[in-house]
Amino acid sequence: MIKETQLPYCTLTFKESHAILVMHKGSAITMETAGEITSYLEDYYAGRRFVFITHRKFPHDIDLNVYKGKILKNMIGFAIVSENPEEIRRAMQEQPLWNEAFTFFKELEEAENWAGSFFD
Numbered sequence: 001m002i003k004e005t006q007l008p009y010c011t012l013t014f015k016e017s018h019a020i021l022v023m024h025k026g027s028a029i030t031m032e033t034a035g036e037i038t039s040y041l042e043d044y045y046a047g048r049r050f051v052f053i054t055h056r057k058f059p060h061d062i063d064l065n066v067y068k069g070k071i072l073k074n075m076i077g078f079a080i081v082s083e084n085p086e087e088i089r090r091a092m093q094e095q096p097l098w099n100e101a102f103t104f105f106k107e108l109e110e111a112e113n114w115a116g117s118f119f120d
Contacts, residue, residue, distance in 0.1 A: 038072060
């Protein structure tokens with residue numbers, strides 16, 4: 001049950017237990033784009049629990065106010081994946097804004113394994 005959605009600014013991959021977001025180079029997470037992404041997550045998972053993974057392959061801006069926006073109650077974890085040290089620093093700013101499980105990985109496979117551990 002894997003589905004992939006292409007949006008002008010990102011690729012969203014939906015798997016059984018988790019979704020993976022890859023922003024396109026030069027794009028940004030704004031309140032508007034975050035709302036659209038949230039809407040896709042809400043439709044796909046429809047009340048089922050899931051983990052959200054953002055695989056930060058390319059640098060992009062993030063409006064930290066998105067953490068004050070609509071947060072789905074069935075999103076039980078959040079992971080950031082990147083090998084870029086700048087992303088580690090930015091994740092440290094983002095972590096206090098998120099109330100559920102939040103972690104950082106250098107490899108996507110590690111994040112996907114972590115996401116699966118919520119459902120074992």
